[in-house]
Amino acid sequence: MDENYDVIVLGTGLTECILSGLLSVEGKKVLHIDRQDFYGGESASLNLSQLYSKFKPSAQKPDLKGRDRDWCVDLIPKFLMANGELTNILVHTNVTRYIEFKQIGGSYVYRNGRIAKVPSNEVEAIKSSLMGIFEKRRMKGFLEFISKYDENVPSTHQGLNLDSNTMNEVYNKFGLENGTKDFIGHAMALWSTDDYLNEVARPTYERILLYVQSVAKYGKSPYIYPLYGLGELPQGFARLSAIYGGTYMLDTPIDEVLYEGDKFAGVKTKEGTAKAPIVIADPTYFPEKVKKTGSKVIRAMCIMDHPLPGTNDLDSVQIIIPQNQVGRKHDIYIAVLSDVHCVVPKGYYLAIVSTIIETDTPHVELEPAFKLLGNRLDTLMGIAELYEPASDGASDGVYISKSYDATSHFESTTDDVKDLYFRITGKPLVLKKRSNSEEDEGLNGLE
Incomplete structure (x- = not known):
């Protein structure tokens, strides 16, 4: 495979896939590698077996209906703002033709012990x-x-x-x-x-x-969400990149990163050596070039058989518990989805709770959210350390994305995409405006 590229991208998280898509469209020769055998990296959607083997490997799965693949559980729950930057990027690049979106039924806030x-x-x-x-x-x-x-x-x-x-x-x-x-x-x-x-x-x-x-x-709420889970987003940008000549290799660990002096020069894998002057990667590929932000996120995936109490049985909601209301320094976010989003079988609901950890007993910090959810069939929890690049990448050609934060939407992620794009190309990312008819056509399934 010994070949030369303009850019090598490591990891298929959303940030990496958007950039490989945008750069491919601009005519860059892109090689995209992931050590895992599925798309999405930290922002993947997992089926039931993958979910349990990641979070509860030794536990007995509860008796849940549906096939394995009827479940698509996001590792990082986020919604898209209908008018937000990620939606603009999707429409601008036409990736919307691969993905169907649905609205989120309502946006709620917690105040004085109840939601409204x-x-x-x-x-x-x-x-x-x-x-x-x-x-x-x-x-x-x-x-x-x-x-x-x-x-x-x-x-x-x-x-x-x-x-x-x-x-x-x-x-x-x-x-x-x-x-x-x-x-x-x-x-x-x-x-x-x-x-x-x-x-x-x-x-x-x-x-x-x-x-x-x-x-x-x-109407209804400001949020939209892709059918079959957020894992569809990186795959959509990967398809875009492939159409423009990008090369993808999943299930391919990196054996060695090559440097010439202090500068990135390429990677070695089982397929051979690939050379490029720059690399874009998620923090897991360059642990020595990132620093901890000092924050950790806890996320709890709750499987339920009922809609969220107090929301008029909506099929999906976003709830924010402002920090002041529960004596915290960070908000708690709850994202609720159901079978209309094709992420769980009929009759089930998925509530994903996330916040920045503030104490030594993080699961207790989620109690205010658990109280709102009512009865849960099972709860799977994960804790993630947040990383950011230690330098801007200009000196060594290594451009690293930030970890996905606890927020419930993609605005901070697209800020990172735009920031990386500017550091890599030296010019701001300009999204061309589309006519309204193009845009409405762009977002399938939304009335």
Whole structure:
């Protein structure tokens, strides 16, 4: 196989597959290798046998209906924002032709011991059970400010400057209570801590706008999800890369990484030697070139035979438990899916809970979420250390992705994709706009 390539990619996680797809489309000669025999790396979807052999190898599987392959359980539960960057990349690259999406039925937030739907527009704010009558009016005023804000029309700014006022100052301008700030900041802007309150308001404004526009796109919730699980996403980008001449090798461990001086030069595998000036890899391939972020994520996959109590029997929901509500520093995320997403057999529900660990008894930290779920048939837990590259890759040609965080959507992952793309090519990733008809055609199965 001794051959020369423009780029070698190690690991088939989503970040790596998006980049190999984008670079292949641009005419680069890409070789993509994974030591595992399935796509997706850390972001794969596993069938029932794979799931139990990974998380409970010695335990007796509960008596669950359906075939092995009727189960597609995500190792890393995340939803796509309908108007978010990952959706834009999917539409821009036309990978949507390989994947069918379904909406997530609702977006909920935990407040004062119970869950309620996140109001996504002025009308819902007025009906919401989250607020008293006067607070509803203030929330309505805040959402009107967000939707009417126009950079070039000072009268819409209400005396606020998004680049110098902090988000807390913006909230206070509208007189919002702490509980309301909680659900706007955590369930709409999707921040996982409260650090944003003392930072300038623009990033939060942009996040709330993304949320509201994503809901407006298809109604119900801002989230969409691929049929058969998130493992479909890396495979879609892998197909894209292959169409443009990319070469894929699964089940191929790396025997040696080659350097010329300090620079990456290629890899040796059982198939021979492949050379390239740069490599893109997930953190597991270069343990000596990554550092721990200091955070660990715990994820619990809960198998249930009923929908989530208090959600009107929706087939899928996202619930965010803001950290303040349960005396934590990080939010707890719950993603619930069912057979309509082709990830479990009929009659089953999958709830995946995730958060950043804060204590020595991480499973206890998930209790507030478990209380909301009700009866569970089985629970499988995993803990993952989070890594990031120790350097930007410019000096040695080794470009490493970050671990997938605890957030419940892909915005931080696509930030990493754009950052890597810029470091590798020296130019920003520009997604071309498609016409509305192209875009609607792009996302199959969504009304």
